[in-house]
Amino acid sequence: MGVHALPADHHDGPWDSIITPPGLKDRLLGTALLILRHGRALGQLNGAPHGLILLSGPPGTGKTTLCQGLAQKVALGLSQRGATTFVEVDPHAFPSDMLGEGPRAVLRLFSDTLPEIAARRPHTVVLVDEIEALAVRRSTASFETNPVDVHRATDALLSGLDLLRKTCPQVLVLGTTNFAAAVDEAFLDRADLVLRLGLPDEDTIATILRQTIAEAATVFPGLNGLVGDEALIAHLAAHCLGLDGRRVRKLLLSAMGSTPELGLEPGAVTAAHLRAAVDAERAMLTAAARP
Ligand SMILES: Nc1ncnc2c1ncn2[C@@H]1O[C@H](COP(=O)(O)OP(=O)(O)OP(=O)(O)O)[C@@H](O)[C@H]1O
Ligand SMILES: [Mg+2]
Structure with missing residues (x-):
């Protein structure tokens, strides 16, 4: 307690x-x-x-x-x-x-x-x-x-x-x-x-992603190039639909941990890494939904 x-x-x-x-x-x-x-x-x-x-x-x-x-x-x-x-x-x-x-x-x-x-x-x-x-x-x-x-x-x-x-x-x-x-x-x-409280809608997901990326960029300045990339946010948000807020919050983390190189150098995460991370999340969601 x-x-x-x-x-x-x-x-x-x-x-x-x-x-x-x-x-x-x-x-x-x-x-x-x-x-x-x-x-x-x-x-x-x-x-x-x-x-x-x-x-x-x-x-x-x-x-x-x-x-x-x-x-x-x-x-x-x-x-x-x-x-x-x-x-x-x-x-x-x-x-x-x-x-x-x-x-x-x-x-x-x-x-x-x-x-x-x-x-x-x-x-x-x-x-x-x-x-x-x-x-x-x-x-x-x-x-x-x-x-x-x-x-x-x-x-x-x-x-x-x-x-x-x-x-x-x-x-x-x-x-x-x-x-x-x-x-x-x-x-x-x-x-x-x-x-x-329900699963987040696309706007909410986009806001969570913007927050997460901006916050991480203050620690890993290499991510600054991703801040303000609205096309990327829109793509990710559309593909995150169906995920809960916690998973959305963890998307960047999942991209950062996707290879040993990125694990050592998380500031090197690019838009392509994030797109791949969202695809991996979707694949897991679909697999979980299968009987
Ligand atoms: N609507 C949301 N907006 C922003 N962040 C969210 C939202 N929903 C979840 N999150 C993120 O997910 C994390 C987990 O949230 P939290 O532990 O409060 O969920 P919970 O509903 O209590 O889950 P559980 O039922 O598993 O205990 C939060 O730290 C937050 O960062
Ligand atoms: Mg809880």
Whole structure:
């Protein structure tokens, strides 16, 4: 579990690095600020927020990065009222044995650990990455996957969230999942906002590629010749369609590692190397799609 005090300058990058459809970031930031700033007051109303935001989408679409960026953005927005604690929970670190150790640990997290952490600063953001690991849909959990334990773990998460909400209305929980279908209905239902991040479109891909190349050229000046080559960007973007953001981000890296010579001298990557790298990516995508 990672615990950070925000805002902190070195957490500035992630929010801007992820390109999203118009309005998505505003909605995300708006909901987060509302919950953190007015959670206590809203808690007295009917239909009070649960303090939970879920981001779903395929692997490599920026869910985790956007949550990390969001924590810094809300911390900046609320900084006049005090600092924000950012807690990153790794659900895979929880035991999931048959003796109920896993559910007990989940409950302890929400009933003891998080309230203790939350008491230290006026605002707390908790990121539970890959939350489906804790909240498997009870109706589809197969009997082979140890159903009693799955039920207990999900119940523990749901009671934990409700408990945390009551005791600490100034806490915001962010959950990510690349498998929303596997997340328990009762859990999805509690989310105040569920946002879906999809695969990047051509414009987004082009922007990611421009950023990646420009950034790399500051380290390897040999790449300066590629900066501003819009014909190349357009060609690559068209051919990257169907790849996730992470793969697009790694295209340049893949060109740099394509031969031992380039590995030693990455500044020597040319447009032709990048075109070859995108062809290799496409070939992998097609191979993966084959039954
Ligand atoms: N829409 C996007 N705009 C810019 N960069 C993106 C985008 N989507 C993904 N990336 C890049 O991909 C990298 C991986 O993103 P991240 O780890 O946040 O994805 P994720 O959705 O959490 O994936 P996973 O489901 O595998 O955990 C980011 O560091 C970012 O550079
Ligand atoms: Mg992730």
